[in-house]
Amino acid sequence: MEEVHADVIVVGAGVIGLGIxxxxxxxxxxxxxxxxxxxxxxxxxxxxxxxxxxxxHYQEEQLLEFMVHSAVLWPAFAASAGPGCxxxxxxxxxxxxxxxxxxxxxxxxxxxQAHGLDVRPLTLREARTREPLLAPALAGAFxxxxxxQVDPRRLxxxxxxxxxxxxxxxxxxxxxxxxxxxxAGVVLEDGRELRAAETVVANGLGARDLAxxxxxxxxxxxxxxxxxxxxxARVRPLVTATVRGLVRGRPVYIVPREDGTVVIGATQRxxxxxxxxxxxxxxxxxxxxxxxxxxAELELYETTARARPGTPDNAPLLGRVPAAAGEPHDGAGCVxxxxxxxxxxxxxxxxxxxxxxxxxxxxxxxxxxxxxGFRPDRFTRTxxxxxxxxxAARSAAPQGGIR
Amino acid sequence: MEEVHADVIVVGAGVIGLGIxxxxxxxxxxxxxxxxxxxxxxxxxxxxxxxxxxxxHYQEEQLLEFMVHSAVLWPAFAASAGPGCxxxxxxxxxxxxxxxxxxxxxxxxxxxQAHGLDVRPLTLREARTREPLLAPALAGAFxxxxxxQVDPRRLxxxxxxxxxxxxxxxxxxxxxxxxxxxxAGVVLEDGRELRAAETVVANGLGARDLAxxxxxxxxxxxxxxxxxxxxxARVRPLVTATVRGLVRGRPVYIVPREDGTVVIGATQRxxxxxxxxxxxxxxxxxxxxxxxxxxAELELYETTARARPGTPDNAPLLGRVPAAAGEPHDGAGCVxxxxxxxxxxxxxxxxxxxxxxxxxxxxxxxxxxxxxGFRPDRFTRTxxxxxxxxxAARSAAPQGGIR
Numbered sequence: 001m002e003e004v005h006a007d008v009i010v011v012g013a014g015v016i017g018l019g020i021x022x023x024x025x026x027x028x029x030x031x032x033x034x035x036x037x038x039x040x041x042x043x044x045x046x047x048x049x050x051x052x053x054x055x056x057h058y059q060e061e062q063l064l065e066f067m068v069h070s071a072v073l074w075p076a077f078a079a080s081a082g083p084g085c086x087x088x089x090x091x092x093x094x095x096x097x098x099x100x101x102x103x104x105x106x107x108x109x110x111x112x113q114a115h116g117l118d119v120r121p122l123t124l125r126e127a128r129t130r131e132p133l134l135a136p137a138l139a140g141a142f143x144x145x146x147x148x149q150v151d152p153r154r155l156x157x158x159x160x161x162x163x164x165x166x167x168x169x170x171x172x173x174x175x176x177x178x179x180x181x182x183x184a185g186v187v188l189e190d191g192r193e194l195r196a197a198e199t200v201v202a203n204g205l206g207a208r209d210l211a212x213x214x215x216x217x218x219x220x221x222x223x224x225x226x227x228x229x230x231x232x233a234r235v236r237p238l239v240t241a242t243v244r245g246l247v248r249g250r251p252v253y254i255v256p257r258e259d260g261t262v263v264i265g266a267t268q269r270x271x272x273x274x275x276x277x278x279x280x281x282x283x284x285x286x287x288x289x290x291x292x293x294x295x296a297e298l299e300l301y302e303t304t305a306r307a308r309p310g311t312p313d314n315a316p317l318l319g320r321v322p323a324a325a326g327e328p329h330d331g332a333g334c335v336x337x338x339x340x341x342x343x344x345x346x347x348x349x350x351x352x353x354x355x356x357x358x359x360x361x362x363x364x365x366x367x368x369x370x371x372x373g374f375r376p377d378r379f380t381r382t383x384x385x386x387x388x389x390x391x392a393a394r395s396a397a398p399q400g401g402i403r
Numbered sequence: 404m405e406e407v408h409a410d411v412i413v414v415g416a417g418v419i420g421l422g423i424x425x426x427x428x429x430x431x432x433x434x435x436x437x438x439x440x441x442x443x444x445x446x447x448x449x450x451x452x453x454x455x456x457x458x459x460h461y462q463e464e465q466l467l468e469f470m471v472h473s474a475v476l477w478p479a480f481a482a483s484a485g486p487g488c489x490x491x492x493x494x495x496x497x498x499x500x501x502x503x504x505x506x507x508x509x510x511x512x513x514x515x516q517a518h519g520l521d522v523r524p525l526t527l528r529e530a531r532t533r534e535p536l537l538a539p540a541l542a543g544a545f546x547x548x549x550x551x552q553v554d555p556r557r558l559x560x561x562x563x564x565x566x567x568x569x570x571x572x573x574x575x576x577x578x579x580x581x582x583x584x585x586x587a588g589v590v591l592e593d594g595r596e597l598r599a600a601e602t603v604v605a606n607g608l609g610a611r612d613l614a615x616x617x618x619x620x621x622x623x624x625x626x627x628x629x630x631x632x633x634x635x636a637r638v639r640p641l642v643t644a645t646v647r648g649l650v651r652g653r654p655v656y657i658v659p660r661e662d663g664t665v666v667i668g669a670t671q672r673x674x675x676x677x678x679x680x681x682x683x684x685x686x687x688x689x690x691x692x693x694x695x696x697x698x699a700e701l702e703l704y705e706t707t708a709r710a711r712p713g714t715p716d717n718a719p720l721l722g723r724v725p726a727a728a729g730e731p732h733d734g735a736g737c738v739x740x741x742x743x744x745x746x747x748x749x750x751x752x753x754x755x756x757x758x759x760x761x762x763x764x765x766x767x768x769x770x771x772x773x774x775x776g777f778r779p780d781r782f783t784r785t786x787x788x789x790x791x792x793x794x795a796a797r798s799a800a801p802q803g804g805i806r
Contacts, residue, residue, distance in 0.1 A: 227681075229681055230678065232676070273635070273702065275633065275702030275703075275704065276702060276703045276704065277699075277700075277701075277702065277703070278630075278632055278688055278698055278699055278700070278701040278702065278703045279688075279692075279698075279699030279700065279701075281684065281688065281703055282685065282688035282689060282692065282699065285681055285682075285684065285685035285688075286685060286689070289682075289685065295681055295682075296680075296681055296682025296685065297680075297681070297682065298680075298681040298682075299676065299678030299679060299680065299681065300678075300679045300680070300681045300684055300706060301678065301679065303703060303706065
């Protein structure tokens with residue numbers, strides 16, 4: 001029984017999966033998204049900074065190019081998702097707590113400028129004119145006009161609404177369904193099988209638990225604590241720009257929303273705990289207050305911890321998977337029917353339009369050579385042979401029929 | 404129609420109201436408790452320290468006597484409530500952050516000792532032997548054996564279970580029902596009237612909104628932020644005693660529970676905000692870490708803010724209300740059918756058995772002369788005349804019949 005359920009199955013309904021699904025749907029494809037709880041993973045915690053410039057890290061040139069590419073795509077993507085997604089062209093203000101923090105920003109700026117990125121030093125007087133509630137004792141300020149923001153929870157809601165409830169299967173994908181030579185869809189935890197010509201694995205860290213993948217994905221959880229706070233009327237607006245600070249070498253950000261709330265975050269923990277860290281909350285509040293003392297006046301209404309899907313080089317695992325030597329392939333040497341899109345780490349929200357665009361290209365048979373460096377087998381270089389996958393395929397035989 | 408619904412109506416199902424109701428029920432009286440959401444006020448936030456000794460404040464001698472009296476009643480009260488209420492005879496360890504904090508504890512101790520209270524200085528070595536995770540740089544430690552703890556949420560659940568669901572009316576009392584000369588029960592927001600021989604007003608700050616009271620109650624909200632955290636296995640037990648600290652003059656406490664969680668609190672805000680204060684959370688985490696650095700390792704799973712019912716002298720408003728001159732009274736000069744029990748401020752959980760005992764005495768016609776100083780009219784001394792109350796009584800005429 002080879003009945004096709006959809007043209008494309010996307011596993012994972014975080015911002016990446018939904019962005020890919022939306023782009024595929026707009027191209028006229030029938031799309032099904034599979035996720036037991038859409039938008040409840042890293043997207044639920046994310047602050048939504050579109051920080052191609054300020055998130056640049058040394059020696060991540062290819063990733064930077066991809067981030068800048070995605071930032072350029074954002075306005076059109078946001079327009080297609082609808083005004084409800086909370087896209088704002090808020091500028092970003094980088095603030096240094098002390099002289100060493102200022103030097104760190106200045107050093108980074110010289111490399112950012114070498115890459116053609118616009119990072120403008122401000123006098124503290126200029127910074128304070130823009131943001132009157134800044135702390136008195138800051139050491140330096142830089143403005144980045146190009147780094148904007150979106151509200152990831154509103155983005156998830158907007159994309160789900162665009163796709164329509166009929167496109168969403170609220171269940172967990174247990175394994176890829178193989179027909180021997182190609183990926184044919186997924187088998188759900190409850191035994192149901194969904195079939196499609198193409199399957200996109202975009203479920204972040206969940207990809208580790210998806211059986212039947214032909215390649216090992218070196219994902220690791222990097223936890224972050226994120227605070228959501230309400231700004232009382234007496235201190236509104238707390239800030240108008242997104243504030244990114246370094247305070248004694250520790251990063252912290254304050255993202256102001258249209259609704260009078262702010263998001264504060266920036267912890268990175270690899271301690272294996274998905275609970276909110278008391279020490280993390282303490283440091284965020286301490287460092288945010290060092291930049292904007294009135295943070296003490298805010299109402300803390302939510303603390304969230306989530307894991308981001310980290311990779312060894314901080315770049316995504318994005319593309320098709322090369323077929324093992326001597327095995328059937330799609331003409332370009334890859335396993336037919338399978339696309340991987342995970343490992344977006346700190347940049348999932350920013351990279352959503354670019355990931356969606358790359359995946360649409362792959363669905364159309366076009367692999368953009370600029371992003372070949374993100375191929376998902378780059379750390380393993382060995383695709384699992386057919387025999388190994390067949391075991392998974394057999395145990396993945398449909399039980400509940402075709403949905 | 405004077406059909407009696409119950410012997411006693413208790414307005415308010417926090418620990419105070421439930422304690423009074425339970426004591427009255429145990430004496431054989433038919434009791435009805437009226438509260439739209441039992442246990443959701445200050446009792447929901449409270450840490451449950453039974454801190455008669457360590458909560459002593461200068462010049463609050465009569466309150467101290469009442470607190471010590473209540474601490475003595477606690478074991479028997481806890482036994483009657485059942486083992487589920489989480490009463491523990493955990494000792495209390497007072498820790499000084501710096502020399503000034505130590506001096507503050509030492510000064511207080513000399514007065515505590517003059518009142519016959521046992522506060523024992525410990526060497527830091529002794530303190531560390533008891534609690535290995537204490538910070539290295541503390542300035543002093545004192546042990547108070549007599550200050551124990553209970554879990555207020557479990558206490559609420561235990562008392563509700565003892566009383567039985569049929570004794571609880573989940574609705575808001577809008578006003579006292581008067582029959583002209585005496586309080587005859589309450590009228591609910593939905594118009595239903597409940598009648599009883601005696602009505603006890605024990606709804607904390609809610610008493611301000613109860614119409615028809617013959618006396619003005621000078622209650623004000625004093626907000627507190629309370630954190631609940633889980634202790635990971637690697638740092639268990641975080642502490643075995645209740646830790647009360649002074650850190651640069653600021654109080655903070657850490658109450659360890661049997662289930663591997665701790666409660667951290669001690670903020671007092673009069674800023675009118677019932678939202679969790681970011682600055683409050685920051686200071687609690689900062690000061691708790693100053694005493695026990697491993698607090699940084701904990702998982703923050705709940706932040707709660709609630710208001711305690713404060714009074715001008717920090718003592719409760721507890722007793723019957725004198726009748727106005729020339730008006731009918733109960734033989735002892737008081738308004739018949741009415742008892743007030745609110746304003747327990749920081750001490751509601753500790754004072755629950757004593758409040759229950761006092762109210763039972765009043766129901767039996769016995770006013771303990773030791774607690775006359777807590778009479779609810781002590782700040783006003785003028786009881787509202789009958790005519791004024793009659794207006795309230797008329798507008799409080801039963802609409803929905805007798806329940």
